[in-house]
Amino acid sequence: MAECVCGSSILPSDIPTACSMCSRVYQYKCTPLTKAVAKLVSENENLLFKCNDCLSSQCCGEQNLALPTVQKIEEEMKKIAFISESISGVREQIAAQINDALKTGMEELGRMINSAMEKAVSDLSTSVSKELENMKCSFFEFNSSKKVAAMNVQQGTSRTASEPSLNPRGKKRKVQEDADATSDDVFVESISFADVVKSNTGTKSKKKSYKKKSTANEEVSRKARPVIVIKPKESNQSSEDTRKVLNCKLDPKKHKISNFRNGKDGSIIAECATGYNVNVVKDGIQSDLGENYNAVVPSSVPRLKVKGMSEKFSSDDFIMILKDQNEDIAINEVKVIRMYENPQLKYNKYNAVIEVDKETHSCLLTAGKVFIKFDRCRVVPEIHVLRCFKCGEFGHMSMNCKNCEACSRCSGSHKTSECTATVLKCINCKKVNVERNMNLDDNHGAFSHECEVFKRLYNRKKSSLHFNE
Numbered sequence: 001m002a003e004c005v006c007g008s009s010i011l012p013s014d015i016p017t018a019c020s021m022c023s024r025v026y027q028y029k030c031t032p033l034t035k036a037v038a039k040l041v042s043e044n045e046n047l048l049f050k051c052n053d054c055l056s057s058q059c060c061g062e063q064n065l066a067l068p069t070v071q072k073i074e075e076e077m078k079k080i081a082f083i084s085e086s087i088s089g090v091r092e093q094i095a096a097q098i099n100d101a102l103k104t105g106m107e108e109l110g111r112m113i114n115s116a117m118e119k120a121v122s123d124l125s126t127s128v129s130k131e132l133e134n135m136k137c138s139f140f141e142f143n144s145s146k147k148v149a150a151m152n153v154q155q156g157t158s159r160t161a162s163e164p165s166l167n168p169r170g171k172k173r174k175v176q177e178d179a180d181a182t183s184d185d186v187f188v189e190s191i192s193f194a195d196v197v198k199s200n201t202g203t204k205s206k207k208k209s210y211k212k213k214s215t216a217n218e219e220v221s222r223k224a225r226p227v228i229v230i231k232p233k234e235s236n237q238s239s240e241d242t243r244k245v246l247n248c249k250l251d252p253k254k255h256k257i258s259n260f261r262n263g264k265d266g267s268i269i270a271e272c273a274t275g276y277n278v279n280v281v282k283d284g285i286q287s288d289l290g291e292n293y294n295a296v297v298p299s300s301v302p303r304l305k306v307k308g309m310s311e312k313f314s315s316d317d318f319i320m321i322l323k324d325q326n327e328d329i330a331i332n333e334v335k336v337i338r339m340y341e342n343p344q345l346k347y348n349k350y351n352a353v354i355e356v357d358k359e360t361h362s363c364l365l366t367a368g369k370v371f372i373k374f375d376r377c378r379v380v381p382e383i384h385v386l387r388c389f390k391c392g393e394f395g396h397m398s399m400n401c402k403n404c405e406a407c408s409r410c411s412g413s414h415k416t417s418e419c420t421a422t423v424l425k426c427i428n429c430k431k432v433n434v435e436r437n438m439n440l441d442d443n444h445g446a447f448s449h450e451c452e453v454f455k456r457l458y459n460r461k462k463s464s465l466h467f468n469e
Contacts, residue, residue: 006027015027015038015042017031020050021054024051225271227271228278228285230269230285231294231296232292235265239268252270254284256281257273257285259271303354303382305381305382306354309348310375311350311373318336321373322372325371329370333356336353336354353382365381385454385461391404392411393431406427409425411425411430426443428446429441429451429452440452
């Protein structure tokens with residue numbers, strides 16, 4: 001049986017407790033522990049108990065116990081520091097290698113790009129030089145052929161059908177190159193760069209090119225010609241009677257006029273050939289016809305449309321803004337006809353129709369666009385073809401219409417608002433097909449921009465827009 005420090009025997013009920021430092025055994029009554037705590041310490045090996053004597057010498061005892069642990073920690077710290085220094089050195093080496101590799105790669109890439117660019121520029125300059133040389137050769141060949149033709153016309157050396165093309169020795173006839181090809185009786189056509197390119201392209205392709213016949217859809221491509229209106233002084237005379245008088249008194253070849261068509265109130269509209277003074281032609285016609293007829297050159301003020309404004313301006317403000325913000329365009333006389341809104345657009349829906357002088361008309365159309373406040377607006381010709389809402393025909397308004405009611409959709413004898421037809425039929429194209437035995441496409445409404453009759457009137461009005469001023 002164990003004995004307590006106090007000298008008494010320790011029974012199991014006294015719950016013996018051993019000091020973890022000095023290994024002496026105490027009963028719980030000789031310690032500051034309660035019975036429950038003493039029992040808990042005795043049953044758990046992980047719980048340590050220190051007596052009062054050991055507690056008084058605690059610092060020395062714990063120092064002895066912790067010394068090996070501290071030594072182990074110091075050794076581990078040294079190892080970690082060594083490893084950290086090793087890693088730092090490796091990282092610096094890796095960074096240096098990466099930088100060297102990137103520098104070398106960029107230099108190599110730069111050399112490759114420079115080499116490729118030099119090769120591309122060299123190839124391009126070579127190809128351009130060859131093309132210019134070919135064009136130059138074609139130009140001289142084309143020019144020489146024109147010059148030879150002009151000298152043949154001047155010297156009267158053009159061959160007849162019976163004259164042989166070769167001399168007795170079989171060689172081609174030599175043409176004198178020192179002949180003067182610029183005399184008054186010879187017309188030498190000037191050669192443009194576009195002609196040289198076209199001739200060069202044609203020699204390579206070796207394909208026959210046929211000139212396409214002009215149709216009604218291509219009237220706009222014809223060069224515009226001025227017109228002269230011949231009016232009888234008698235108001236009840238018809239256009240057919242006026243045409244009969246012109247057949248007797250006028251020579252179209254002499255006055256350089258052609259393409260006669262009927263006008264209003266018995267008048268005849270004739271086109272003047274390009275390159276001639278229309279006023280001189282008019283005076284010649286007037287002198288041959290006498291006092292019963294008036295030859296008039298219709299004067300028209302060209303109109304333009306400025307499209308795509310974001311706000312609506314007054315006439316004075318619009319003209320001021322147009323001139324101030326477009327100083328690089330020669331704008332002289334401007335008159336605002338109307339301002340209107342396009343309800344189909346959400347933004348930039350305001351347009352302006354203006355009248356201008358001929359010089360301003362040309363400058364604005366050449367510019368194509370003008371600045372109005374913060375908007376860049378398009379400038380297009382304003383060409384209005386008058387339509388009748390009653391009969392669907394052109395040239396008059398419904399208030400002056402003497403025709404019967406006709407639908408503009410199906411050409412039936414009812415109002416357009418009451419039409420229920422699903423198939424469209426143009427009354428104008430239908431009428432022309434019947435009267436002139438033509439075959440125009442009439443599967444559209446009378447107000448369609450695809451109407452052939454509308455296109456002809458539009459192109460005719462466009463051709464005489466400002467050439468007769």
